[in-house]
Amino acid sequence: MKDIHQLKSKLSTLFAEQYFAVLATRSGDSIHTTLVAFAAGDDLKTIFVCTPRATRKFANLKQNPSVSLLVHNSSNMATDIRQSIAVTVSGTAEEVPADRLEAARAVYLAKQPHMSGFAASPNTAIIEVTVDRYDVVAHFQDVTILEIQKNRIVQP
Amino acid sequence: MNGILSFDRIERFHHGLVGGKATTLATLMRGGITVPDGLCVTTTVYEDFIRTTGLGTRIEMEMGRLPLAQMRWEEIWDMALRIRNLFLNTAVPDPLREMLASELEARFAGRAVAVRSSSPQEDRAGSSFAGLHESYVNVRGLDAIIEHIRLVWASLWSDGALLYRKELGMDMQKSAMAVIVQELVAGECSGVAFSRSPDGADHAVVESVYGLNQGLVDGTITPDHWTLDRRTGKLISHTPAVREQAMRTVAGGIALMPLAEAERHAPPLDEDNLERVFGMAMRLEKTFEGPQDTEWTIRGESLFLLQSRPVTTTQDSASDSTPWSAGDKRPWYLSLKRSFDNLKVLHRRIEDELLPQMAAEARALSKTDPAELSDAQLIQAIQTRMRIHRYWVDVYWRDFIPFAHGARLFGQVYNDLVKPEDPYAFTALLGETRMTGMERNRELRMLARMIRSDNRLRERLSSGKMDDVNTEFSTYFNAFLERYEDLTFKSVRFFKDREGLIRLLLEMAEHAEPEAAAGRPEIASLADDFIDRFPEDRRAFARKLLEIGRSSYRLRDNDNIVLARIEAQLLKVVDEAKRRIGEFDRLNANALTPAQTVKILSDPSTIPEIVKEQMTIDEPVQHQGRPGLATPTVDNADGDFIMRARQLIGQPAGQGLAVGKARVISAVNDLFQFKSGEILVCDSIDPNMTFVVPLAAAIVERRGGMLVHGAIVAREYGLPCVTGVADASALITTGDRLTVDGYLGIVTIGD
Known part of the structure; x- marks a missing residue:
């Protein structure tokens, strides 16, 4: 696990295999978690989820875009605690703007084709989480952090 | 069927249930060959046992700690020890026990039996598990038979069996064990x-x-x-x-x-x-x-x-290399499993012959002053000492390493008898402070105490005025140097210069003396308790086993130190040769191997050739046999992505919790920079470097195992210790803030 290329490829595999993640959003002092169907961008820098706008998670992330997701491959066996991988994603969420909507929807549906009706509904927002870092937990307590450096150009 | 088959009912198609050995015996019996009569406790009973008790899940969790391929042999041994302990501490549930009891009672009623492994994976063509699974002879009485059935089950997970199944690519999780109970002839x-x-x-x-x-x-x-x-x-x-x-x-x-x-x-x-x-x-x-x-x-x-x-x-032994150089x-x-009797012989040989011989050899060699030798004599001295060193390195591998099994054998007997919850409780009986390293550390503490109680002395030493200090201190200091001048680390002699040692002593003097580990049970009473558990006529055996265990445990420190003394005598003449060779353009004199110094000293015109050799070899001198420090590198950046370790797992090898700054040891100088309260991080602790341990708050070691030096010395000082942390010295940087959890074997980097 302690090789960045191996680590990234593990993440790609995990994101390809797992349909669901737990999304945590915040409103004031309260944390709210929900199970969401997600898709990850090929470059591991973005995670996409869909949500109806009239939901608590949507209201929360509009108010506080700082979110966290948990993706794991545990299969509810006692031994998973040693064998499964759990990844905490920390990042910033925003609704995908109209000009990039088609591209985002394509990524999302490539992974979740059965969600096409849901994703196309007028009240559904596609949310893009720009990842700041991954906390990868393997073998129960082996934690590696993968950070994405911010070298984006600051707009004047 | 209730999970038990007598020999006369076993057919070939039962192989998966009764294993190779039982199938064979049944076939032979049917063919008219006389075999001692008996029955087979099939794999279904084993499976029932591990399922109903939850043991199966716990084994899987244990196996999931680390991939087997990444484990050192000591870690495999440790894992096997823990699994064995799980078996020892898991009672056979009543219904299962009653079923076994009725069958065993009916057939053997008080007669002596042999309890033998019969794994479905063993004895197939191409896979001989000969000797890897256990068998017990002369077992009498229901309780004892059931106890030994459990031990045979446990041996499915012995270190040797684990590695062997791994090599053959067998599925560990699907392994099961059948047990033969057979009349003893x-x-x-x-x-x-x-x-x-x-x-x-x-x-x-x-x-x-x-x-x-x-x-x-x-x-x-x-x-x-x-x-x-x-x-x-x-x-x-x-x-x-x-x-x-x-x-x-x-x-x-x-x-x-x-x-x-x-x-x-x-x-x-x-x-x-x-x-x-x-x-x-x-x-x-x-x-x-x-x-x-x-x-x-x-x-x-x-x-x-x-x-x-x-x-x-037997495998093709065409190559003449020794098995330990594979x-x-x-x-x-x-x-390297040795029987008790075998160890007894080895014990006497090592304690009475080899160690004194090595010490005498080092002493004799130290009498020569290399500076007084002519070039020709110096060349000869280097060659002789290379031979001598090589000889003792071989002895180290041939006799000392196998003897390490003594501590393990003791641990196994102790665990079988006492069934402690902590499978390493036995090390408390082995720990005693007769290790050479501990003596050296005591002397260092005494020197530090002298500085601590004498302000004038401290000032003098701090300002580098060594010549002007009181005679009592300098007498002890010089005696210390003389005694330990020949300790080496990564092929550098430690105390070549005094400054590093003085810096370290000043640092030690700055801080209160570490207390000896508190709250440890009295060794003598533990030992008595252990011996009293044996019947009268077996106590001599128990005492001898304890003696061998202790000797083996102690030797893990001392043999390295004695071997280092011999190496130091080689390095002393090599250092003199390097001094005479001096500096040449592009020649890295410091990195010359002993053989290269001989070559240059005999014929200086070979220098260009040696320079070329040096340029093609990345690693300079690596003395074989002793643990050298590898410098693992970790690829941690890829485009915008940066990877860093946050929490590392290893094996809990010394209980306790400590927080402090890391000091990663990769060269002698790192040791002398050591500050009190820092956490010692290294690839593998060499007994020659443990003198900084009294200053350390905790120990983190890449090399895994409960009986590696780091773990032994940490327990001596009651320090938290985590061993078997992969790439520890590469993932941790000097100055990192670490939290060492010696209860769970976790090292956390950062706040």
């Missing part, structure tokens, strides 16, 4: 027979000893050896043994007994019986359509077959 003589010699030669081999077979099989007793013509059975040769002892049944087990005078002078097998044994081996080869490796015993007029399996031919040393390490 205590024969007058026993032995093995190969219908074709395992070395590939086209003849048959019979070996025999008086009494039981166990002494022969584990190598304690040398057997008489016969070679016979496979076709005619004609005797080709007989090599008699020096017959002294036999393994015989005693109350509660088996023991070595001296032979009667008449037995010493006569081979255990006469001509008729030799012919019978040979005949049986050939008949078995026919039955199983391939050469057989058999075990047998003779009682009265009856020849009993104990076991038959395909001959596994790439993957783990199979060799794990083959």
Whole structure:
């Protein structure tokens, strides 16, 4: 696990295999978690989820875009605690703007084709989480952090 | 069926349930060959046991800690020890126990039995688990039989068996164990027979000893050896043994007994019986359509077959390299199981002969002052010392490393008897402070105490005025240097310059002396308690085992130090040679190997050639045999992505919790920079470097195992310790804030 290329490829595999993640959003002092169907961008820098706008998670992330997701491959066996991988994603969420909507929807549906009706509904927002870092937990307590450096150009 | 099959009911198709050994015995019995009668506790009973008790899940969790391929042999041993302890501490549930009881009682009622492994994976062509799973002889009484069935189950997870299954690519999780319970036939003589010699030669081999077979099989007793013509059975040769002892049944087990005078002078097998044994081996080869490796015993007029399996031919030994110089040393390490008697001999040899010889050798060599030698003498001295060093490195691998099994054997006996919750509780009985390293550390503490109580002395030393200090201190200081001048680390002598040592002493003096580990149980009372658990007539054995365990445990420190003294004597003459060679353009004099210094000193025109050699070899001097520090590198950046370790897992090897700054040791100088309260992080702790341990708040080591030096010394000082942290010295940087959890084996980096 302690090789960045191996680590990234593990993440790609995990994101390809797992349909669901737990999304945590915040409103004031309260944390709210929900199970969401997600898709990850090929470059591991973005995670996409869909949500109806009239939901608590949507209201929360509009108010506080700082979110966290948990993706794991545990299969509810006692031994998973040693064998499964759990990844905490920390990042910033925003609704995908109209000009990039088609591209985002394509990524999302490539992974979740059965969600096409849901994703196309007028009240559904596609949310893009720009990842700041991954906390990868393997073998129960082996934690590696993968950070994405911010070298984006600051707009004047 | 209730999970138990008597031999007469076992058919070939039961193989998966009863294992290879039981299938074979049943087949033979049916074919008219005499085997001791018995039954098989099938794999379904094993599976039932691990399922209903939850043990199966706990084993899987244990196996999931680390991939086997990444484990050192000591870690594999540790894992096997923990799994074995799980078995020992898991009672057989009542319904299962009642079922076993009724069958065993009905058949054996108070008679002595052998309890033997019969794994479905063993004894198939191409996979001989010979000796990897356990068998017990002379077990009597229901409780004892059930206890030993559990031990045989546990041996499915022994270190050797784990590695072997891994090599053969067998699925660990699907492994199961059947157990044979069989009437014990205590024969007058026993032995093995190969219908074709395992070395590939086209003849048959019979070996025999008086009494039981166990002494022969584990190598304690040398057997008489016969070679016979496979076709005619004609005797080709007989090599008699020096017959002294036999393994015989005693109350509660088996023991070595001296032979009667008449037995010493006569081979255990006469001509008729030799012919019978040979005949049986050939008949078995026919039955199983391939050469057989058999075990047998003779009682009265009856020849009993104990076991038959395909001959596994010894591997091609064309290469002349020693087994310990192979790439993957783990199979060799794990083959180092020694019987108690074997260890007893090794113990005396090491303590009485080898260690004193090594110390004397180092002392004799230290009498020569290299500076006084002529060039020719110096060359000769280097060559002689290279030979001497090489010789002792070989002794180290051949005798000292196998002796390390003494501590393990003690641990196993202790755990079987005491069944402690903590499988390493036994180390408390082994720990005592007669290690050379500990003595050195005590002397350092005394020097630090002198500085602490004398402000003037401290000032003088801090300002570098060593010549102007009081005579008491300088006397002790010089005596210390003289005693330990020849300690080495990564092929550099430690105390070549005094400044580093003074800096370290000043640092030690700055801080209060670390207390000895508090709250440790009294060793003497633990030892008494252990010995009292044995019946009267076995206590001598228990005492001897404890003595061997302690010696083995202690030796893990001392042998390295004594070997380092010899290495230091080699390095001393090499250093002198380097001094004479001096600086040459592009020649890295410091990195010259002993052989290279000899070459240059004999003929300076070889310098360009050596420079070329140096440029093509990345690693400079690596002395073989002793643990060197590898410098692992970790690829941690890729485009915008940066990887860093947050939490590392290893093995909890010393209980406690500590927070402090990391000091990663990769060179001698790092040791002398050590500050009190820092956490010692290194690839592998060499006993020669443990003098900084009194300053450390915790120890983190890449090398895994409960009995590695880092773990031993951490327990001596009561420090939290985590071993087996992969890439520790690469992932952690000096100055990182660490939290070391020695209870769970977790190291957290950062706040």
